[in-house]
Amino acid sequence: xxxxxxxxxxxxxxxxxxxxxxxxxxPALAKELEEExxxxxxxxxxxxxDVEDELMDFSGYNPTVIDFLRRCETDDEALEIINWMEAxxxxxxxxxxxxxxxxxxxxxxxxxxxxxxxxxxxxxxRG
Numbered sequence: 001x002x003x004x005x006x007x008x009x010x011x012x013x014x015x016x017x018x019x020x021x022x023x024x025x026x027p028a029l030a031k032e033l034e035e036e037x038x039x040x041x042x043x044x045x046x047x048x049x050d051v052e053d054e055l056m057d058f059s060g061y062n063p064t065v066i067d068f069l070r071r072c073e074t075d076d077e078a079l080e081i082i083n084w085m086e087a088x089x090x091x092x093x094x095x096x097x098x099x100x101x102x103x104x105x106x107x108x109x110x111x112x113x114x115x116x117x118x119x120x121x122x123x124x125x126r127g
Contacts, residue, residue, distance in 0.1 A: 065091050065099065069111040078108040 023030040065085050072078040079100065086096035102110050 065095070066111050067115065069099070069108060070113070070115040072108050073114070075103055075108050078103050078111070 017025070065081070068081045068085070069078050072081060082091075082096050082099045082103070085091045086093060091099070
C-alpha cells in the first residue's frame with residue numbers, strides 16, 4: 001500500500017509526469033514533442049470576424065464558381081458545375097483541373113459550408 005491515494009486534481013494536464021509514464025499515456029504527443037513536432041500554418045485569435053458573419057452589399061454581385069459549388073449537395077453535382085462552367089468558358093481549363101483535384105481529394109465541402117436557400121438575404125446589408 002505504498003501507492004498514494006489518487007485525487008481528482010491528479011487527472012489535470014498540468015501535473016508533472018515521469019518521461020516514461022508520459023510516453024506510455026500519450027505516445028503520439030510524446031513523439032511530437034521529442035521529434036520535429038507538428039507545423040502550425042495558421043491560427044485564429046478569435047478577434048477577427050468570420051467572413052460568413054459579415055453583412056455585404058450584393059448589388060451588382062456576380063457569383064463565382066465557388067459560390068455555385070457551395071450550393072451543391074454532392075460531389076457529383078459539384079463536378080457537373082465545374083464541367084459546365086469550363087464548357088461555357090466561365091473558368092479556364094487550368095482552374096477546372098485544380099477544382100476537380102480539390103473535389104476528389106477533399107470533397108465538395110472543401111469549397112466552404114453549404115449555402116442554403118436565403119443565404120444572400122441573411123447576409124446582405126440592409127439600409
